[in-house]
Every structure is written in structure tokens, then in C-alpha cells.
Amino acid sequence: MDRTAPGQGAGTRSLPELIASMTLEEKVAQLIQLAVPFYEGAAEAGQITGPMESLGISQETVHHSGSVLGMAGAQEVINVQTAHLQANRHGIPLLMMADIVHGFKTIFPVPLAIGCSWDMELAERSAQIAAKEAAVSGVHVTYAPMVDLVRDPRWGRVVESTGEDPYLNALYARAFVRGFQGDDLASDMDRVAACVKHFAAYGAAEAGRDYNTVDLSERQLREFYLPAYKAALDEGCEMVMTAFNTVDGIPATGNVALMRKLLREEWGFDGILISDWGAVKELINHGIAEDESEAALKALKAGVDIEMMTACYVKHLAELVERGEVEEELIDEAVLRILTLKQKLGLFENPFRAADPIKEQEVVFCEEHRAASRELAMRSCVLLKNEGILPLPRESKTALIGPFAQSGDVLGPWSWTGSRDDAVTLAEGMQRLAGDPALLLVAEGCGIESGTAEQLQAAYEAAQAADVIVLALGEHSDMNGEAASRADIRLPQVQLELVRKLKELNKPIVAVLFNGRPLDLHGLFDEADAILEAWYPGSEAGHAVASLLYGEANPSGRLTMSFPYHVGQVPVYYNAFNTGRPQGAPDAQVRYVSQYLDIPNEPLLPFGYGLSYTTFAYGEPVLSAEVLTVEKPILLKVAITNSGAYAGEETVQLYVRDHAGEVVRPVKELKDFRKVWLAPGESAELEFTISEEQLRYYHSDLSYSSDAGAFTVFVGCNSRDHAALSFRLVK
Numbered sequence: 203m204d205r206t207a208p209g210q211g212a213g214t215r216s217l218p219e220l221i222a223s224m225t226l227e228e229k230v231a232q233l234i235q236l237a238v239p240f241y242e243g244a245a246e247a248g249q250i251t252g253p254m255e256s257l258g259i260s261q262e263t264v265h266h267s268g269s270v271l272g273m274a275g276a277q278e279v280i281n282v283q284t285a286h287l288q289a290n291r292h293g294i295p296l297l298m299m300a301d302i303v304h305g306f307k308t309i310f311p312v313p314l315a316i317g318c319s320w321d322m323e324l325a326e327r328s329a330q331i332a333a334k335e336a337a338v339s340g341v342h343v344t345y346a347p348m349v350d351l352v353r354d355p356r357w358g359r360v361v362e363s364t365g366e367d368p369y370l371n372a373l374y375a376r377a378f379v380r381g382f383q384g385d386d387l388a389s390d391m392d393r394v395a396a397c398v399k400h401f402a403a404y405g406a407a408e409a410g411r412d413y414n415t416v417d418l419s420e421r422q423l424r425e426f427y428l429p430a431y432k433a434a435l436d437e438g439c440e441m442v443m444t445a446f447n448t449v450d451g452i453p454a455t456g457n458v459a460l461m462r463k464l465l466r467e468e469w470g471f472d473g474i475l476i477s478d479w480g481a482v483k484e485l486i487n488h489g490i491a492e493d494e495s496e497a498a499l500k501a502l503k504a505g506v507d508i509e510m511m512t513a514c515y516v517k518h519l520a521e522l523v524e525r526g527e528v529e530e531e532l533i534d535e536a537v538l539r540i541l542t543l544k545q546k547l548g549l550f551e552n553p554f555r556a557a558d559p560i561k562e563q564e565v566v567f568c569e570e571h572r573a574a575s576r577e578l579a580m581r582s583c584v585l586l587k588n589e590g591i592l593p594l595p596r597e598s599k600t601a602l603i604g605p606f607a608q609s610g611d612v613l614g615p616w617s618w619t620g621s622r623d624d625a626v627t628l629a630e631g632m633q634r635l636a637g638d639p640a641l642l643l644v645a646e647g648c649g650i651e652s653g654t655a656e657q658l659q660a661a662y663e664a665a666q667a668a669d670v671i672v673l674a675l676g677e678h679s680d681m682n683g684e685a686a687s688r689a690d691i692r693l694p695q696v697q698l699e700l701v702r703k704l705k706e707l708n709k710p711i712v713a714v715l716f717n718g719r720p721l722d723l724h725g726l727f728d729e730a731d732a733i734l735e736a737w738y739p740g741s742e743a744g745h746a747v748a749s750l751l752y753g754e755a756n757p758s759g760r761l762t763m764s765f766p767y768h769v770g771q772v773p774v775y776y777n778a779f780n781t782g783r784p785q786g787a788p789d790a791q792v793r794y795v796s797q798y799l800d801i802p803n804e805p806l807l808p809f810g811y812g813l814s815y816t817t818f819a820y821g822e823p824v825l826s827a828e829v830l831t832v833e834k835p836i837l838l839k840v841a842i843t844n845s846g847a848y849a850g851e852e853t854v855q856l857y858v859r860d861h862a863g864e865v866v867r868p869v870k871e872l873k874d875f876r877k878v879w880l881a882p883g884e885s886a887e888l889e890f891t892i893s894e895e896q897l898r899y900y901h902s903d904l905s906y907s908s909d910a911g912a913f914t915v916f917v918g919c920n921s922r923d924h925a926a927l928s929f930r931l932v933k
């Protein structure tokens with residue numbers, strides 16, 4: 203058999219010529235994705251992780267497989283790619299794909315935290331650094347960004363999202379794709395191809411239970427859930443990953459309307475569509491395929507090019523073609539998309555791309571990257587409460603207590619290439635900044651979900667000896683991410699017991715939260731004097747949080763997902779519809795309106811919320827006109843002053859409400875924002891443009907346009923606290 207040298211045989215022919223020279227089995231093999239354990243001989247029933255014999259797949263087929271899931275490490279990739287090319291008749295290299303979601307070895311804050319920075323430049327920078335570290339370690343494609351809009355904190359994967367707003371999610375989608383891919387994947391070896399996920403509306407799983415049914419109107423889908431995926435593709439994202447869930451009764455992975463008609467025909471996406479893990483075979487569980495053969499048929503007809511982790515394609519597509527049930531052209535199309543990405547990445551000429559074991563040592567986890575992670579972590583934390591306690595004086599005698607006081611579990615989910623051992627703990631961060639390390643007493647107090655009387659007693663004694671108590675509380679990272687839905691979203695009871703016990707001492711309590719979802723803060727919000735939401739801050743957690751606690755930096759994060767008052771009101775989100783019986787003033791004691799008898803409608807903390815160590819005074823906003831036309835936008839001007847004692851950054855937010863749509867419209871929608879840094883006493887005048895284009899929406903016939911009529915514009919520090927001005931759109 204003609205064994206061409208790596209990268210030679212395939213690179214000298216056009217892709218269609220190459221495909222024409224491949225057998226049907228070789229073409230189908232390009233649609234396989236092998237997992238790393240395959241190369242280590244592990245085997246898991248039904249999934250492509252072990253020796254292919256268990257799945258009835260020949261070694262010859264494997265030698266012509268298309269891609270690998272989860273391999274990273276320059277030398278390992280070079281070894282596997284070299285062996286593959288020696289066995290592959292056409293010299294077609296493997297695509298190396300992996301989950302590099304918020305960092306490779308230098309782990310950045312989780313995306314829900316990054317979302318709270320409202321800083322697209324830092325978000326882009328985090329993806330650029332992740333790409334550089336992954337590329338030198340042999341990765342070609344990352345399964346990111348995840349841009350699913352979220353409204354239900356019971357869902358464990360809210361941690362991977364940037365929140366509940368379509369406008370902001372779309373800005374982040376673009377920023378992450380730019381960071382991962384850069385401007386020219388072919389020449390920029392420090393980048394990787396991005397794969398936007400999970401298409402579509404995975405975040406709308408009923409009851410916040412992972413993998414559960416999603417059933418939305420097409421209007422809801424287009425108005426709220428699709429914009430961020432579209433933004434990623436408009437930014438040039440190379441790949442799309444299917445979602446596990448159904449969309450309008452058909453699983454996304456077998457959904458022709460969603461994938462062929464909308465994604466490929468309406469949006470013009472002609473890149474690779476990869477299934478999520480096992481999602482092709484799951485069409486059987488969903489109930490739209492009797493067996494793996496029908497699952498393969500439906501997924502291919504829907505436009506899925508690569509089957510992740512299961513073997514329906516490789517076991518059945520050839521026979522489906524031979525039986526005339528599948529056109530071979532559909533397979534040729536899929537192979538062409540896969541080879542096109544390999545060509546775009548330059549893999550035919552250089553199958554190792556940026557993999558470099560020497561350079562890997564100097565690039566990965568370097569100080570410059572860690573500094574960027576520290577900066578973004580500081581800007582991602584959100585100050586939720588502060589009754590004059592923070593920032594802490596360096597010389598205060600502090601008892602640092604809680605399961606996260608000395609924990610490395612601060613990287614969050616999807617940080618598999620990072621190392622908790624390398625993460626800076628809160629205790630380490632505080633010891634570095636405290637006036638005298640002896641002033642910092644550290645005690646665990648309890649575990650994350652369990653504790654002992656001895657732990658509690660030791661913590662109580664440490665607290666007795668201190669002037670101020672810092673509680674480091676939260677969820678372990680396995681309580682977030684995939685398959686980690688929680689019905690009770692409070693802190694674990696043992697931690698709330700710790701709070702109650704220490705509250706008896708009547709000393710100032712600062713709580714720092716390490717968690718991956720908005721929590722029900724009953725048992726903490728009233729008890730603590732200050733609360734800093736740190737999420738999972740990443741490799742530099744301790745330094746970033748300590749800098750904020752001691753006032754070296756001033757918190758500037760703003761929530762992009764509402765914190766519910768109680769899980770019973772979930773889903774709760776700011777851009778909701780008014781209903782025919784809005785509650786009005788909660789204390790109005792009106793019965794027959796949309797409300798609960800036992801809790802308020804409003805979330806505890808709204809979208810856009812976040813405190814600072816300083817205060818910002820807003821002047822009266824002014825509109826340049828009260829009538830807006832298609833041709834003539836209007837301007838809103840507002841002055842803002844730092845009226846406090848600390849320099850700080852405010853995120854001024856602009857929302858709009860349409861009072862008379864053709865369909866109901868949200869009570870407000872974020873349309874723009876400005877981040878402004880002000881020294882104490884300093885002022886700035888901000889100007890926002892309001893245009894007719896910003897007022898467009900999907901009508902009942904799915905046309906996208908604006909309607910003349912009455913509007914309100916809101917400008918302020920979050921989606922609840924703002925000024926309001928009226929204007930009209932005249933057409």
C-alpha cells in the first residue's frame with residue numbers, strides 16, 4: 203500500500219480530487235471522532251474510547267478517522283499524528299479538538315464570571331491566551347464559546363454562559379471567537395478554530411434539569427436564544443456543536459429545520475457541524491430513531507458532519523448508501539467541510555501546526571498569562587453587599603474561615619487542562635497582602651457539604667480571637683457544569699450552620715462566595731455585613747480576591763444573571779413581559795395580579811447589579827429630541843460623578859421599552875452600556891445614540907422590524923435602579 207510521507211500525498215491534490223480518490227469507508231471514517239482513551243486502549247461500551255473491535259470497527263477504518271477529542275500535549279499530539287499519517291493511505295492528518303473554554307493551563311474565571319466584567323477586550327484577551335497555550339500544546343479546535351442564554355440557575359451549565367441578555371451574550375460571543383481564532387487561522391499559529399455551542403437553546407431546558415426538553419416558540423428562539431450563535435458565526439466561527447435537547451419536538455442533532463434550513467440555508471453556515479457527546483445515538487432515547495442506523499440517517503440528513511463519541515455513522519452509513527437510503531453526496535459534503543478546515547489550518551502542509559514541546563514550556567502558564575487572569579478575575583467579582591466593612595484595613599486581625607479558605611477548587615468546571623495545585627488560594631492571597639501574616643487566623647470551619655464539631659469549634663475560637671470574620675463559602679465545582687442541576691440552590695446546610703454559629707459573636711462578617719450559579723442567599727444575605735461574589739476566579743483566585751478585600755482594587759463587576767429571592771420564582775430574569783396584570787407596587791396589597799402570596803416577584807439582586815467602594819451620582823439624563831425617525835436617531839446625555847472616596851469604575855447601562863409592539867415586548871431590554879473610570883470627585887458626561895435599528899424585533903410573522911409608537915429609555919446603574927425618559931418613534 204502506497205504510504206505517502208506525512209502531509210505530502212493529500213496536499214498535492216485538490217480536495218474534491220482527494221475525496222474522489224477515497225473509498226466510501228475512508229470517507230465515512232473522516233466523520234469519526236476518537237477520544238484520547240482510544241489511544242490508551244481504554245474501552246467504554248458504545249463509545250469510541252477503546253479498541254474498535256468492541257464496536258466492530260476495523261483498524262483500517264481507524265487509520266482513516268478524521269479527528270480526536272480531548273488530546274493536548276505537544277509531544278503526545280506529534281506522536282499520534284505521526285503514527286496516524288504513516289497508516290493513512292492519503293496522508294490526511296487528524297484534527298485535534300478539546301474543551302478549552304476559559305483557559306488552557308492558565309485558567310481564567312468561568313464564563314459567568316467573565317460575563318460580569320462587561321469587558322469585551324479582557325474577554326477576548328482571555329480567549330487569545332487560552333488559544334496560544336492550547337495551540338502550542340497541539341490543539342487545533344476548541345469546543346467553545348458556549349453562548350447559551352440562561353434564565354434558570356438550577357441548571358448547572360449557567361456557569362459556562364455569560365448570562366440572560368441576548369445583546370450582551372452576542373458581544374461576548376464575538377469577543378471569544380476573535381480571541382480564539384484571530385484574523386487569519388492559516389498564518390497565525392497562536393490561534394485555534396472555535397466551535398460555538400450548543401445549537402440551540404440548550405439553556406432553556408425545562409425546570410433547569412440538564413438535557414431536558416426545550417419547547418419554545420420560534421419567535422422566542424429568534425428573539426432571545428439565537429442572537430449569540432449568529433454573532434459567533436458572523437465573527438467567522440469555524441464550527442457549530444449541536445445541543446442535546448429537543449427544539450420544537452425534534453432533537454437538535456436530528457433537526458432538519460434548525461440545522462439545514464436555518465443554520466445552513468438561512469444563515470449560510472457551511473462549516474463543520476459536530477454532534478455533542480453521543481447525541482447522534484441519543485436520537486434513539488429521544489424516540490425519533492428506532493436504532494443506530496436510523497439515528498445515523500437522521501443526523502446526516504440534518505447536516506451533522508462529525509459524530510462525537512458514538513459509532514452510528516461508522517457502523518451504518520456505508521450500508522445506508524449501498525441501500526440507496528442516503529445519497530453519497532451528503533457524505534462527500536461532510537468530508538469536504540472537514541478537509542476544508544484541515545486545509546485552512548495548514549495541516550496538510552504542517553500536520554503538527556503549532557505543537558512545540560520546547561516552546562510549550564515557556565508559553566504555558568507564564569507570568570504574563572497569569573497576570574491577565576488575575577486582572578480579569580478582579581473585574582469579574584461582584585460586590586453584592588457592603589455595610590461599610592470593606593475594604594479591610596491591612597492591619598485588621600482577621601479570621602478566614604470556611605471550606606474555600608485554603609481550597610484550590612477555584613478553577614470551576616471545564617478546566618481539565620488546568621491544575622488546582624497551581625491555583626492561588628484565598629489564604630495565600632490574603633497572607634501576601636495582610637499587614638502581618640500573623641494577623642490572619644485560618645480555620646476551615648466545615649467542609650462544603652459536611653463538617654465536624656471539632657472543625658466548628660476551632661473556627662469559633664479563631665473567630666473569637668479576631669476583629670473581623672471572612673467566610674469563604676460556596677459550591678464545589680462538581681456542583682456546577684454538565685449534569686449538575688440543583689433543585690435547592692442555597693448554600694449547603696452545613697455552611698449556613700457555620701454562618702449562624704459565628705453570627706453569635708456579633709463581629710463583622712464578610713462572605714466571599716465561590717460558586718457557579720446565582721444562589722438563593724437565604725441564611726447569608728441578612729447575616730453577612732458584606733458579600734463578594736467571586737464565582738470560580740481561576741488560577742489567580744486568591745490574589746484577585748485579596749486585592750479586592752484589602753482595597754488594592756475596587757470591585758466593578760455587574761451581574762449578568764439575576765439572583766433569585768427564592769428558587770420558587772425561577773426562572774426570573776429582567777427582560778420579562780409585563781403580563782395583563784402586573785403586580786405594580788409590591789406593597790400595594792392588590793390581590794388579583796401576577797404575584798406570589800409568599801415571596802416578592804422581584805429577584806433579590808437584578809441583572810446589571812453590583813456595588814463599588816465608592817458611590818456614583820447620576821445627573822438628570824437629557825434627550826436631544828422626543829421624536830425618533832428612521833433617518834434621525836436621538837441622543838441621550840447623562841452626567842455621572844464619583845461622589846465617594848475611592849476611584850472606581852461604573853458601568854452605565856441603557857435600556858429601552860417598547861410600549862406598543864405587534865407582539866408583547868419585554869419591560870426593558872439592554873441596548874448599550876459604557877464603562878467609565880472616575881477618580882473621587884471626577885465627573886464625566888456620557889452620550890448614547892438611540893436609533894430605529896435598536897428598536898427592531900421579531901413580529902408574529904417573524905419579520906424583523908420596528909413599529910412607530912411610544913417608548914421609554916432607562917439609564918442607570920442596573921436594570922432596576924435608573925432614570926426613565928419617554929420618546930416616540932415616528933415612521
Ligand code: GLC
Nearest residue numbers: 271301345399400478479684
Ligand atoms: C460534553 C458537553 C460539551 C463538550 C463535549 C466534549 O458532553 O456537552 O459542551 O464540548 O461533551 O467534551
